[in-house]
Amino acid sequence: MKKRLKMKDLGVVLLASVSLLLTACNSKDSNETPQNESNSEPISVISREQGSGTRTAFVxxxxxxxxxxxxxxTDNTSEEATVQNSTEAVLNAVSNDKNAIGYVSLGSLNDTVKSLLVDGVEATAANVKDGSYKIQRPFNIVYKDGASAEVLDFLKYIESDEGQKVIEEMGYVSDVKGITYEALDSNAKITIAGSTSITPLMEKLTEAYKVFNPNFQVDIQATGSSAGVKSVQEDSAEIGMVSRELKDSESDLKSAVIARDGIAVIVNKEAEVEDLSLEKIKDIFEGTQTSWK
Structure with missing residues (x-):
C-alpha cells in the first residue's frame, strides 16, 4: 500500500512539473510575439503635397x-502615403505615429521627432555646407523685374552680413560676403508668399529688418512654393519664397538664393532605426519597402 501511495505522489509531482514547464514556454512565447509583430508592422509614409518645394526637392x-x-x-511616391500640406503637419503626424517616416526642412526640425542619418551622415548645417549630406536644396526668393526700391532694399538686407547672420542662427547655410546693410528707413507694406519651409526664416528676417526700419510692414503667407511663384506672377505678392530649384516656366521672374537647407528624414522618437541609405529611403517612399522588419 505504501508503494502505491509513493507512485501516486510521484505522478502528481511529474504532472505539476510538466504543467509548470508548459506555462513557462507559453509565457516565453507570449513575450516574444509582440516583438516579432512590432518588427513587421507597416511603415506609415508621410509626404508633402504636390507643389511643395520640399517634396519637389526630396523626390x-x-x-x-x-x-x-x-x-x-513621374513622381513615384506611394499612393498609400499620407499627404500633409505643411511642415508643421508632417512633424505632428510623425510625432504621433510610432511607425511613421517623413521629411522636413532642417531649420524646422525639433525635438518631437528623430532625424535619421542618411548614408551615415547627420543632417546638420555643417554637413550641408561641405556637401557630405546629400539631401539638400536652395532657398530661393523670386520677384519681378522693376521691383520697387523698398522691395530691393529688403533683399539687400537679406544678402548683407546682418541678414546672413540671422540665416546662420536659424540653422541654415549662409553666405557671408562682407556686405554691411545701410538702412533706407522704409515704410513700405509688402506681401511675401510661398514655401512653408522658408516661412519661419522669413519671419525672423523681417523681424530683424524692422530693427532698422520700424515702419516697415509685411504680410507673410505660407502657401507653398508653386503658389508663391504664381502670386508674384499675378501681382498679389511682391516676393515669392521657393524652397527648390526654379523651373524653366518660372524664368520670367528674377531670383536670388538666400540660403541652403538640408531636408531631414524624420521618424518617431520611439523608432529603433537610426540610419538609412538613399536607396532604402527611395524604396520606402515608393512603397516597395513596406515594413520596418
Whole structure:
C-alpha cells in the first residue's frame, strides 16, 4: 500500500512539473510575439503635397521622381502615403505615429521627432555646407523685374552680413560676403508668399529688418512654393519664397538664393532605426519597402 501511495505522489509531482514547464514556454512565447509583430508592422509614409518645394526637392534627390526620354516626369511616391500640406503637419503626424517616416526642412526640425542619418551622415548645417549630406536644396526668393526700391532694399538686407547672420542662427547655410546693410528707413507694406519651409526664416528676417526700419510692414503667407511663384506672377505678392530649384516656366521672374537647407528624414522618437541609405529611403517612399522588419 505504501508503494502505491509513493507512485501516486510521484505522478502528481511529474504532472505539476510538466504543467509548470508548459506555462513557462507559453509565457516565453507570449513575450516574444509582440516583438516579432512590432518588427513587421507597416511603415506609415508621410509626404508633402504636390507643389511643395520640399517634396519637389526630396523626390528629385532621392530618385523618386523619374524622367523619360521625352522629359516627362513621374513622381513615384506611394499612393498609400499620407499627404500633409505643411511642415508643421508632417512633424505632428510623425510625432504621433510610432511607425511613421517623413521629411522636413532642417531649420524646422525639433525635438518631437528623430532625424535619421542618411548614408551615415547627420543632417546638420555643417554637413550641408561641405556637401557630405546629400539631401539638400536652395532657398530661393523670386520677384519681378522693376521691383520697387523698398522691395530691393529688403533683399539687400537679406544678402548683407546682418541678414546672413540671422540665416546662420536659424540653422541654415549662409553666405557671408562682407556686405554691411545701410538702412533706407522704409515704410513700405509688402506681401511675401510661398514655401512653408522658408516661412519661419522669413519671419525672423523681417523681424530683424524692422530693427532698422520700424515702419516697415509685411504680410507673410505660407502657401507653398508653386503658389508663391504664381502670386508674384499675378501681382498679389511682391516676393515669392521657393524652397527648390526654379523651373524653366518660372524664368520670367528674377531670383536670388538666400540660403541652403538640408531636408531631414524624420521618424518617431520611439523608432529603433537610426540610419538609412538613399536607396532604402527611395524604396520606402515608393512603397516597395513596406515594413520596418
Amino acid at each position: 528629385e534627390i532621392t530618385g523618386i521622381l523619374e524622367k523619360n526620354d521625352s522629359g516627362e516626369e
